[in-house]
Amino acid sequence: MAVQASADPRVDAYIAGAAEFAQPVLTHLRQTMHQACPGVQETIKWGMPFFMHGGRNLAFMAAFKAHCGFGLVHGHAVLATGKEGEAMGQFGRLATLEDLPAQRMLLAHIRKAVALADSGVKPSRARMG
Numbered sequence: 001m002a003v004q005a006s007a008d009p010r011v012d013a014y015i016a017g018a019a020e021f022a023q024p025v026l027t028h029l030r031q032t033m034h035q036a037c038p039g040v041q042e043t044i045k046w047g048m049p050f051f052m053h054g055g056r057n058l059a060f061m062a063a064f065k066a067h068c069g070f071g072l073v074h075g076h077a078v079l080a081t082g083k084e085g086e087a088m089g090q091f092g093r094l095a096t097l098e099d100l101p102a103q104r105m106l107l108a109h110i111r112k113a114v115a116l117a118d119s120g121v122k123p124s125r126a127r128m129g
Helices: 009-017 022-036 103-118
Strands: 041-045 048-053 056-063 068-072
Touching: 009 022, 009 041, 009 048, 022 048, 022 056, 022 068, 022 103, 048 103, 056 103, 068 103
Parallel strands: none
Antiparallel strands: 041 048, 048 056, 056 068
């Protein structure tokens, strides 16, 4: 799936500058965000890619030396994985595509976050993970 017209070239640069292991993970997460939420807007905040919906933060992703992180800003209101303490976000340390949940589950989690945002539910301010 191609990334939508709302793609931010700074996110392209972020992915290109990430470690080789991280690039397919970040690319997959980005494509999945666009698939789950057509029209999602991309930006860079706090030095990492964020996905915006309705003018509000929806999700973020980041690459580190040995892993990636991905989180939905509604955190536990979307899901609790038990991996929140392993890395930034709810999905723990992501080093390969196999570390992600099944695609249908990932899409369902993102769509739940979109529904929460659309309903006006505010994310918890305690942590984004």
